[in-house]
Amino acid sequence: MKNKNELIAEISGLVEKSNTILILGHVSPDGDCFGSMAALGMEFIRKGKTVRCAAGDGLTYKYEFIRDYIEILSAEELYDLYKDTDFDLVITVDTADKYRVGSLLEKVFDRQKCSVAIDHHITNPCFSNVNWIEDRSSASELVYEYLVETGADISVRTANVLFAGIMTDTGNFTYSNTTSKTFEIAAELVKYGAETSFLAEEIDRKRTLGATLLVAHAIDTMTLHHDNRIAVMSVSYDEIYGCGALPEDCENLINFARDIDSVEIAVLIREINPLRHKVSLRSKKYADVAKFAACFGGGGHKHAAGCTLDGTTVEIKKKILEEAEKLI
Ligand SMILES: [Mn+2]
Incomplete structure (x- = not known):
């Protein structure tokens, strides 16, 4: 089995040689799904890649703020526009099994030749060519480590989306999946400028x-x-x-x-x-x-x-x- 550094090196090698990258998340997307998609997507765009992101019905009400950062399409929109498109690389995040992307995105996924899965559900059956599956609080923790290891620029926006992902998957740092590592990463994200009270208001409190x-x-x-x-x-x-x-x-x-x-x-x-x-x-x-x-x-x-x-x-x-x- 490959260790984490080997997996990160392998994934970043695939990213480097790809021009078009598709990032997919699961149906009924949550904060961790949006956060890990947006953080990777923004970094790849910064590197000059053409990126498309899609999950479920797209951004939900509580995550509207991400709309200013990056476009996240609904499964239907992505399917209509790109059902016949070959991307150089497809990456699924926070997605415990292939079918969890939903039937439309599964069709798009199936035609791609090179795939990577980044996930924190240990039951993940490793359905991609490269699978980085680790028992952690959230996929956002893994994406944070990927970005740090590959020398990415962590902007306030990146810090916001990753903090949102960790905060929601840990029930505001209260579930038993919250480790000291989770708090360390959260603290780093605050140093990078994560706007914690803004995020709490948007995601936790705001309600129609x-x-x-x-x-x-x-x-x-x-x-x-x-x-x-x-x-x-x-x-x-x-x-x-x-x-x-x-x-x-x-x-x-x-x-x-x-x-x-x-x-x-x-x-x-x-x-x-x-x-x-x-x-x-x-x-x-x-x-x-x-x-x-x-x-x-x-x-x-x-x-x-x-x-x-x-x-x-x-x-x-x-x-x-x-x-x-x-x-x-
Ligand atoms: Mn998750």
Whole structure:
């Protein structure tokens, strides 16, 4: 197995000899995905490369500030413009498996001859020609090390996007994936000018009125079971749009259930279509929701996992509760 320095040297060698570089992220892109894409993209543009970045539906509301730094296309836009294009190099970031780029981007990925994966999910099956997979808080930590090792110029913008990536993937430096190395890198990024209070306001606090009403609605749907140790919430598209919110506003809803002191397992059932739902699961102390999700064909971490189930909300809730009660 190659060590980190060899991997970085190999990746930067590929970058040097490439003129056109495609950078892809996963569906429902988050701060780490946007941050690592934008940081690499800005550096490659500075080096004179032609760069295209794409993930999901493009930049989401909380990450609007990145629009001034670099263009991040939606999967659909990239597919329409570049489905027949051969790039010299394709790099996926924060993407745990090839299919996670989504079906359109997977088609574009598949026609490329040279690929690199930079990721922090240790379950990554190494689907690229060069795979730098390391168990770290975020892909942004790896991208930071790549930039430092290759002598890149770390601007305030680069520091901002990488700090955003680390901050969001560690739940503001509170999840167990946060290491002393994470804090060291964060401190370096602050030295490079990362605007931490601006980022906290944009990413953590800023919320539309619609998203706020959606929080109220989701709490309204909440039911508690087993001495209030299991909490279940559900939202449909009609409800999301009825509140004036967007699907991306569902991202942190589950925490309102999870954070209740008596709750061990929190469940959010979210409509994909009327007969198909995404189930998000959180646990606090002892319940292993990754195993739970795996029973339903999903996966994740011990305290945060998910799966997709067919059926109505009522049917799925019944099924999930039956299983959850075994873990309590
Ligand atoms: Mn990540």
